[in-house]
Amino acid sequence: MFQKSRKFLGLVSILSVALFAFSACVERTSTTDGTVTIEGPVKVGAIMPLTGDGAAYGVPLQKVAEIALAKSNAAGGVQMEFIWEDGKCNGQDAASAIQKLINVDGVQVVYGAFCSSETLGAAPIAEAAGVVMLSPGSSSPDITNAGDYIFRNYPSDSSQAAVLGNLASFVNVTKLGTITEENDYTIGLEKVFIETFEANGGEVVAESFLATDTDFKTQITKLKGEGIDGIFINPQTPPKADLILKQLQELGLEEGTVIFVNDVIMGYQAGIDQYTELLEGAYGAQASYDANSAAFQSMEAEYSAANNGEAVPFKTYAATSYDAVFLLAEAFNTVGNNADAIRDWLYDVSNWPGTAGLLTIDSNGDPESGHKAQMITGGEVVDI
Numbered sequence: 001m002f003q004k005s006r007k008f009l010g011l012v013s014i015l016s017v018a019l020f021a022f023s024a025c026v027e028r029t030s031t032t033d034g035t036v037t038i039e040g041p042v043k044v045g046a047i048m049p050l051t052g053d054g055a056a057y058g059v060p061l062q063k064v065a066e067i068a069l070a071k072s073n074a075a076g077g078v079q080m081e082f083i084w085e086d087g088k089c090n091g092q093d094a095a096s097a098i099q100k101l102i103n104v105d106g107v108q109v110v111y112g113a114f115c116s117s118e119t120l121g122a123a124p125i126a127e128a129a130g131v132v133m134l135s136p137g138s139s140s141p142d143i144t145n146a147g148d149y150i151f152r153n154y155p156s157d158s159s160q161a162a163v164l165g166n167l168a169s170f171v172n173v174t175k176l177g178t179i180t181e182e183n184d185y186t187i188g189l190e191k192v193f194i195e196t197f198e199a200n201g202g203e204v205v206a207e208s209f210l211a212t213d214t215d216f217k218t219q220i221t222k223l224k225g226e227g228i229d230g231i232f233i234n235p236q237t238p239p240k241a242d243l244i245l246k247q248l249q250e251l252g253l254e255e256g257t258v259i260f261v262n263d264v265i266m267g268y269q270a271g272i273d274q275y276t277e278l279l280e281g282a283y284g285a286q287a288s289y290d291a292n293s294a295a296f297q298s299m300e301a302e303y304s305a306a307n308n309g310e311a312v313p314f315k316t317y318a319a320t321s322y323d324a325v326f327l328l329a330e331a332f333n334t335v336g337n338n339a340d341a342i343r344d345w346l347y348d349v350s351n352w353p354g355t356a357g358l359l360t361i362d363s364n365g366d367p368e369s370g371h372k373a374q375m376i377t378g379g380e381v382v383d384i
Contacts, residue, residue: 041081042337044328045101045131047094047112047122053211053237054089054115057264060313061137061321065111067302068325078332080325087113089236091121091184098122102129108339109134109331111324115236116140116185123150132339132346136324137317139263140188144364149339151346151365153327153356154320155287157189159370163285164232164260165196167373171283173230173258175203177223179216179244180234182208189262190234211236216244220251230258238268245275260284266374266381267314276379284381285371286316289356299355316356323354 046065049058062084073079083105085097094113101107102125109132113119119138126133127147135143135152144156168176176197180190194204205226207219223231231253235241241264253259259282265271266284290296296315299322303312312318327349328342335341352359360368375384 038078038332038337041079042109042332043105043107044080044082045098045105045107045110045112046082046084047087047097047101047110047118048084048114049089049118050084050086052088053239054087056238057267057314057317058089058114061114061317063307064299064303064312064318064321065136065325067306068322071302072326072329078329078337080329080332082111083107087115087118087122089115089118089183091117094118094121095125098125098131098133102126102131107131108337109328109342111328112136113138115183116143116188117183119143119150119152120146120184123147126150130339132342134324134328134346136321138185140184141192142184142188144366146365148365149343151343151361153324153354153359153361153367154317155367155369155371157185158192160263160285160287161189161192162196163371163373164283165193166200167283167285168193168197168230168232168258168260169200169202171230171258173197173202175205175226175228176230176232176260177226177228178204178206178232178234179219179223180206180208180232181236181240182210183236186234186236186262190232193232211240214243216247217251220248224251224254229254229256230260232260232262233265234262235264238264238271241265241268241271242274245271245278249275249278258283261376263287263316263371266376267316269311269313269381272376272379272381279376280378282376283384284374284376286374286381287320287356288369288372289316289319291315293355293357295353295355319354319356323356323359326354327352327359 048062087094087097114137116138119135123146132149137154139157141156141158180186261284263286266286300312331342331345335345349361373384374381
């Protein structure tokens with residue numbers, strides 16, 4: 001049963017949502033094994049960054065989701081149909097996308113959004129309409145309190161930031177410089193990183209940049225002039241990571257400066273391959289998953305077979321994106337196409353076996369899993 005406190009809705013809102021839900025739900029009947037049968041495919045909204053810088057991971061993760069969708073539908077039971085909308089990795093476009101999905105397509109459930117800004121922009125609309133959102137990638141700590149109908153199977157950056165902050169202290173960094181893109185994901189991550197590092201006695205010099213910026217030499221030069229012995233590189237997307245790493249390589253760092261990167265860079269193998277020398281010995285943290293498990297290797301093989309031998313990118317995100325499809329399928333098969341019933345079912349998820357490992361959802365709609373400390377060495381990401 002859900003645990004979050006519900007937001008108050010006026011009588012008119014309650015009636016309008018109830019009427020909408022009645023008209024949107026398709027017929028379902030119980031079966032002898034306790035599952036439900038739904039006539040016709042269930043329409044599920046799906047929001048990902050499909051254009052702009054965020055498409056660097058949005059497009060391949062859309063492919064991951066479609067592979068999982070086809071496999072789930074082929075297995076029988078409730079058939080799902082994804083209606084894709086482009087959230088463009090920002091709150092405004094995600095808000096427009098979910099309004100269309102709710103008011104035009106009549107969905108009860110949304111797969112996504114992916115970027116934290118997308119989810120935070122869409123969440124109030126979903127919450128007011130009583131529509132479930134399940135994000136496989138949004139990690140801002142603010143999402144924990146985004147609403148009763150807002151869930152994710154990717155852990156909060158409170159975990160990633162705490163791992164990084166403690167790691168920085170453990171490797172004896174005393175003065176840390178940060179260069180952070182100004183958006184929900186990166187700001188939330190930086191905030192907890194700084195709090196953790198300063199609580200351990202460290203000093204921080206912070207620099208930031210806008211999503212539209214392309215020149216970071218001023219920020220890098222300022223940080224170098226502050227006598228830092230560690231630097232945290234914190235972009236939202238792979239294209240921004242490319243620009244920062246290129247300019248950091250050109251300007252150079254003082255010998256012995258320890259590099260820390262966020263999980264965008266840790267999961268961006270093409271960037272690691274391009275800047276192997278710069279990133280040698282860099283530290284980061286990613287959501288926990290077992291790359292050697294049979295489930296994960298099966299997902300990798302399915303992606304490769306469907307994409308001309310291409311390796312699955314952003315493995316952590318791929319695992320949770322894949323899992324979220326099957327999680328929704330099980331919800332539909334168990335309780336039908338009803339947002340309130342699916343919400344309650346998700347709150348009861350415990351030790352659900354997925355590609356990313358066992359999933360338990362807590363009373364805030366967050367997974368109980370966290371992040372693991374990692375290092376880049378020889379162009380490979382390894383656990384430490």
